[in-house]
Amino acid sequence: MGMERFNLNVARAFVGRHVNLHLKDGSVLVNVYVTDARRQGDSGKPTILCIAKPKTLLMQVFLREIEWMEQLNPFVLD
Secondary structure (H helix, E strand, O other): OOOOOOOHHHHHOOOOOEEEEEEOOOOEEEEEEEEEEEEOOOOOOOEEEEEEOOOOOEEEEEHHHEEEEEEOOHHHHO
16 A cells, blocks of 8 residues: 555644654654644645644644654653
8 A cells, every 4th residue: 555645634634733743855843733734825825734833933834845744642742
């Protein structure tokens, strides 16, 4: 079975969860909270993922930059 492509529907499944965000350039954003996943404006506009890192402001990442997301265990975070 092949790996599914990361898209808006996959991203929406992680809204409200803490994840490690693996980017296509090989970097990882560790322990970010996914606040929203949406299209930006009208058709043809980039799709974005809104995230919050602990003790920082909200950030936006283009979905095309994301390779995959790894959900963190919520029991370890408390």
